[in-house]
Amino acid sequence: MIDPPIARYVVAATVTFAPIFLANLAFTYAFRDTAQAEMSFASNVLGAVAGGAIEYLALITGYRALLLVAAVIYVLALLFATRFRFLADKQLASAP
Numbered sequence: 001m002i003d004p005p006i007a008r009y010v011v012a013a014t015v016t017f018a019p020i021f022l023a024n025l026a027f028t029y030a031f032r033d034t035a036q037a038e039m040s041f042a043s044n045v046l047g048a049v050a051g052g053a054i055e056y057l058a059l060i061t062g063y064r065a066l067l068l069v070a071a072v073i074y075v076l077a078l079l080f081a082t083r084f085r086f087l088a089d090k091q092l093a094s095a096p
Contacts, residue, residue: 027044034040054073058066 031037031040031044054069057069061069
């Protein structure tokens with residue numbers, strides 16, 4: 001079966017850029033409701049830098065172990081978001 005090249009390019013572009021688009025949507029909705037814009041923007045930039053650095057971890061661990069690395073990062077993110085609030089706005093964290 002011969003599929004048209006344009007369909008392959010559209011699918012590849014969608015798969016490649018969908019996570020970036022969805023992350024931007026998540027950030028804009030969270031940024032809209034924040035009390036401190038500079039802290040939210042700094043956190044977003046720090047997360048992008050850390051994500052880029054961790055991306056190179058795949059070269060060290062291999063792509064098969066990358067799922068385990070991602071799982072550990074998600075667990076740490078959950079812990080830091082719920083239990084340990086370092087450098088957080090305490091009033092914002094306790095707001096309903």
